[in-house]
Amino acid sequence: MRNIQKIIKDGARKAVARDDVKYVLGWTPGYGFRVSPFFARTAEDTERLIFSPLCANNLTIYLTLQEKLPLPKAAALDKRKIALFVKGCDSRAVIQLIAERGISRDELVILGVPCGGVIDISKLEAKFPQAIKVEAVEEGEKLSLKVDGKSQEIPKEDILLKKCSLCEYPNPLIYDVLLGEEKQKKTKDYQGISTFEEKSPNEKWTYWGDKFARCIRCYACRNICPLCYCDSCILDKLSPQWIRRSVNLSENTVFQLLRTFHLTGRCIGCGECERACPMGIPVGELNRKLEKDVRELFAYEPGIDIEEKSLLSQFKPEDSEDFIL
């Protein structure tokens, strides 16, 4: 097996050398345990790119997040493409974005990297409270970690993000170039969701009330979501004002439910919302519940096919209606 670091650097260098490519979006080592998104504009830049189980960030967000300053009158439009690295889950975000016309396929050069799962930093911090710098290399079902210079081996399931241990799509579903070897798929399991589904309505209120009460409305979950890309979010609207600015259980609940429902049939389960939440609210659980319902009721899965129509704009006479009271 060739070294994955060399493979991705080669891939990035080739992409950035193309005349029709603006930059390559990838990952680079960041502060402490963390990995930062990185915009490589030159061959030299590409030397700084890495790929490891620490590369949790879904880079798709940077396709729609980039702030566009008004284009001066005489200036020509930069029509060059953006090259970006995608893991399996990230690639579904790209597909969904294309399906929703958030971006066009020919604006992109997609560099796919099969992924064996990414590390949950909070688990890492709990295991190595004193550590300053960590590097990780995937070795089958184990991870080999270098914690402040010392090598450690650790079983994957102890340290991966929950969504990764159940990952159905480790391999990118859309790409121009595939870098690295394809990984084994796992079967999706909604066990966690069933336990909260079984709760009574009152228990559910208590369960979520406790969690939503913690929300500080920083909107990190919205901001990091690759599919929350409206130019103007209704949360920011003042007239009419759908949600008040005040942070309290009632407004927080409305916010969380609105965020979830806006992702119905759209959420591709990259789990970035949950990862970004500074208060540790399991917001992804709500998304997974809707994902499960959508799959069971309508046999629909977003982010698979760029030609697929939006779930909520489709109607079939045979659609399940059991949920209508």
Next chain:
Amino acid sequence: MRKKIGVYVCHCGVNISATVDIEKVCKLASGLPGVAAAKDYTYLCSDPGQELIKKDIKELGLEKVVIAACSPRMHEQTFRGTCEEAELNPYCLEMANIREQCSWVHKEKDKATRKAAALISASVAKASLLEPLSEKEVDVIPKALVIGGGISGIQSSLDIADAGFGVYLVEKDPSIGGHMAQLDKTFPTLDCSACILTPKMVDVYRHPNIELLTYCEVISVDGFIGNFKVKVRKKPRYVNINKCNGCGACAEACLLKGRIASEFEAGMGKRGAIYVPFPQAVPLVYTIDSEKCLFLRKGKCGKSPACKAACGPEAIDFEQKEEIIELEIGTIVVATGFDVFPAKEKPEYGYDAYSNVITGLEFERLSSASGPTFGKIKIGGKEPEDVVFIQCVGSRDKELGNEYCSRVCCMYTAKQAHLVREKLPNANITVFYIDVRAFGKGFEEFYDRVKKEGIIYRRGNASEVYRRGEKLIVRAEDTLLGEALEVETDLVVLSTGLVQRDVGELKNALRLSQSSDRFFLEAHPKLRPMDTATAGVYLAGCCQGPKDIPDSVAQASGAAAKAIVPLATGKVKIDPIISFVDENICRGCGICITTCPYDAIELKEITRDGYPVEVAFVNDVLCKGCGACVASCLSGAIQQRSFTDEQILSQITALGVE
């Protein structure tokens, strides 16, 4: 706040006032923000009621009017007219429904009064945010399209053409005439179906305003009322219709003559590969069946195609290709008709197994003087001694999903029984029925007459038909006598019902809905039976539901009258309560486009901050104001006039929900 809102509370006789304390409600309404006057009247929709409102609009300078009365479905148009007469924009009106949604459904006066007051305060809150809207007008192309050349399509075409407008009549078969041309006699008058139909077919052919497009199919419909763009596929006939004189020499020469089941004869007779469906066909032009013709299928037919050699005017053209014609149309009448219920779906009656089990339509051909037996009722060359009719085959049958009554079978069975009696005076004739529905003019009298002709009506549906020796046995239960019985017979006629025909893509192209019986859905079952949800598209005949000939003709004339209105006025008004897009917010995802049932939204490119971006664009004329796009838009960029988020939220807030 400026006090420019007038509130008018209707007693509706005692419909509202018996349950709602009108005086109390008026008092509360007069204290609402912005309300200049709150008055009540026994019947606001009456002339003096409307005068009261008009007077206030002028004298108090009202800018908004709130009517607390019945459902807007009833009287919104009335009160819009009232506002207009008083020179107030008709869209500055809001109705609070305190009848259907309050007084009629509640008993306790105190609670109903509180609810009425809440509904009125919500309407006042919304009214204060209403904006005046203006109605657009578009020109109408003075031509109509009629789809389907049966009796309904023929009647609609003639009526529209007689009114002086151009008509394209599109028929998928080689000839117009439809099912009516196949029938022998018509009930209850017993006149010959073809004799009364063919003059009308000739009228269509001769009419200077009608362009007849037979052997053609509508493939797409774009545009909107007044300006439809329709594509029609002209299937190749392989016969030049301008040269063919209908002499029939080709059909005589065809190698497959008498070897192909004739559609017109309902399979009871045969035709060749080149054929006219029936001798009075309009146009009387031959057509080659490309699926059967040896030359077209295999490239070889004897030494050379015999039909071509036989044709004097050299009309046969094997090189003909399908053509797509584009038409510009103002209004459309859909008269696509019905299909006969496929009898094989009731296998217990043995339609597939026994040649002497036939459908009602097959009987018509058997009985017709122009049919394959020249009107002699013979099965396998023999006249039957016993004949059994089984009614409601494929109708009133929940198991099949056809819960409806096909409305013609009772009477056509009575007529057919009568025809058998006339032709075979000694035959034993039995009719099995569930109920006999003889509801039309002269129907009951006819049924009575038939019963007196020695025809045995037995109440109860047949359960099974099977062979015993030479005879067929019909097993049934006579529900009046409460006994099971078996009847020996030589001929079973199944009174097959009418089912919706599969019109393929046409249904979507015209954006037609279907009711649960699968027939096309009218805009209102009582008051708009010819209209559809698509403006400018009207329904005629059996495509809307089973009908007999008089009803089909009546509806066809009605649909024609409807279709003529926009053609005659030359303009159509467009309802301004439609959706609109905030181009600054729209992200161009297009979810509204896939959601829109009327194809009213498309993307257009605009420049935002120097960058080209795509945003949604609503076609005012196509939009029906259903609001589906508004609900689907994630960023709230698309809104509906008179139902904006702000207006609706103000209503909710006024109801006391914060």
